[in-house]
Amino acid sequence: xxxxxxxxxxxxxxxxxxxxxxxxxxxxxxxxxxxxxxxxxxxxxxxxxxxxxxxxxxxxxxxxxxxxxxxxxxxxxxxxxxxxxxxxxxxxxxxxxxxxxxxxxxxxxxxxxxx
Amino acid sequence: xxxxxxxxxxxxxxxxxxxxxxxxxxxxxxxxxxxxxxxxxxxxxxxxxxxxxxxxxxxxxxxxxxxxxxxxxxxxxxxxxxxxxxxxxxxxxxxxxxxxxxxxxxxxxxxxxxxxxxxxxxxxxxxxxxxxxxxxxxxxxxxxxxxxxxxxxxxxxxxxxxxxxxxxxxxxxxxxxxxxxxxxxxxxxxxxxxxxxxxxxxxxxxxxxxxxxxxxxxxxxxxxxxxxxxxxxxxxxxxxxxxxxxxxxxxxxxxxxxxxxxxxxxxxxxxxxxxxxxxxxxxxxxxxxxxxxxxxxxxxxxxxxxxxxxxx
Numbered sequence: 001x002x003x004x005x006x007x008x009x010x011x012x013x014x015x016x017x018x019x020x021x022x023x024x025x026x027x028x029x030x031x032x033x034x035x036x037x038x039x040x041x042x043x044x045x046x047x048x049x050x051x052x053x054x055x056x057x058x059x060x061x062x063x064x065x066x067x068x069x070x071x072x073x074x075x076x077x078x079x080x081x082x083x084x085x086x087x088x089x090x091x092x093x094x095x096x097x098x099x100x101x102x103x104x105x106x107x108x109x110x111x112x113x114x115x
Numbered sequence: 116x117x118x119x120x121x122x123x124x125x126x127x128x129x130x131x132x133x134x135x136x137x138x139x140x141x142x143x144x145x146x147x148x149x150x151x152x153x154x155x156x157x158x159x160x161x162x163x164x165x166x167x168x169x170x171x172x173x174x175x176x177x178x179x180x181x182x183x184x185x186x187x188x189x190x191x192x193x194x195x196x197x198x199x200x201x202x203x204x205x206x207x208x209x210x211x212x213x214x215x216x217x218x219x220x221x222x223x224x225x226x227x228x229x230x231x232x233x234x235x236x237x238x239x240x241x242x243x244x245x246x247x248x249x250x251x252x253x254x255x256x257x258x259x260x261x262x263x264x265x266x267x268x269x270x271x272x273x274x275x276x277x278x279x280x281x282x283x284x285x286x287x288x289x290x291x292x293x294x295x296x297x298x299x300x301x302x303x304x305x306x307x308x309x310x311x312x313x314x315x316x317x318x319x320x321x322x323x324x325x326x327x328x329x330x331x332x333x334x335x336x337x338x339x340x341x342x343x344x345x346x347x348x349x350x351x352x353x354x355x356x357x358x359x360x361x362x363x364x365x366x367x368x369x370x371x372x373x374x375x376x377x378x379x380x381x382x383x384x385x386x387x388x389x390x391x392x393x394x395x396x397x398x399x400x401x402x403x404x405x406x407x408x409x410x411x412x413x414x415x416x417x418x419x420x421x422x423x424x425x426x427x
Binding site (some may be wrong): 040049 | 380381
């Protein structure tokens with residue numbers, strides 16, 4: 001499973017901001033979208049506008065599934081479980097890819113831990 | 116009625132071309148009447164009559180154009196000043212042409228009262244179906260839209276798609292700029308277009324095609340809805356082919372080709388998203404123009420609005 005980000009850069013660097021992302025996400029953390037992005041779902045995936053950077057992130061179908069599940073109501077473990085259900089796979093089979101996707105979302109400030 | 120542009124020239128004073136660009140009044144003053152006449156062909160004022168919804172006070176901008184001025188290094192150069200301020204200086208007439216086109220577009224766009232998004236695209240309309248053709252240079256979009264205009268489609272633009280927040284398409288119908296391969300193909304495919312083809316005296320390799328005159332929308336509600344977003348791609352030696360693409364993929368092209376994205380920010384993103392939500396998206400591989408036009412006509416037939424009689 002590939003969780004792909006494709007970025008349509010209008011201005012500035014495509015690199016994430018300097019804040020270091022967490023290397024390890026705990027399973028009981030609730031993740032929610034930040035206010036920094038304006039996401040919308042189109043046929044083929046989520047497109048999200050990074051307001052401060054004037055950039056668009058285009059998520060592929062798999063990344064869109066993960067992003068849409070992180071609505072602030074699910075923990076990391078629940079997101080992994082739900083992704084596994086969507087793709088009819090075991091949770092352990094998708095765990096590494098989902099964690100990588102979530103870390104990327106956090107790195108790009110699309111998601112943040114909800115306190 | 117559409118007004119003819121005012122072109123004045125005499126040996127004593129510079130040629131003057133006054134244009135109405137939606138809510139803007141643009142005045143080009145040039146020391147070379149021949150260049151002004153060419154500019155007149157390039158950006159026909161008649162297509163830019165103020166529309167009913169542009170009730171903002173008319174803004175007036177004056178561009179002074181100096182052609183073939185010799186500078187201190189004895190080089191020929193061309194200059195443009197805007198309201199007295201130097202805004203362009205270059206040796207290339209082609210670059211000045213491009214610059215003046217952009218100046219007029221900017222003034223026209225600023226004259227619109229409604230929020231709008233500009234995308235580098237060709238645009239056309241047929242049977243109530245607005246068609247946007249976003250693409251990079253050398254993709255064949257100008258040649259394709261010229262072929263559409265010569266095949267019964269209403270020409271909107273070969274350079275910019277103006278989209279409103281209500282997913283309406285507005286015309287920016289400058290003369291179609293064709294590169295050598297493009298005008299050669301058009302002349303071969305549509306021999307009668309020769310009388311509409313214009314080349315600037317002492318000019319460059321481009322030629323300009325005057326598209327048929329049409330009546331622009333009189334108000335925003337009568338402007339055409341964007342129902343088709345088609346990404347054209349010229350493929351030599353291949354048959355024309357069309358295939359559906361995902362809207363997220365089309366957004367990638369929109370984002371790359373947007374001309375006022377940075378200024379609009381989230382508002383511009385929403386306009387583009389809403390346009391894509393409402394339209395169907397396709398990739399068109401184009402080579403033979405008759406085949407390509409036929410494929411676009413098929414798409415229009417699939418997406419044209421139902422008349423009330425047909426719907427009933």
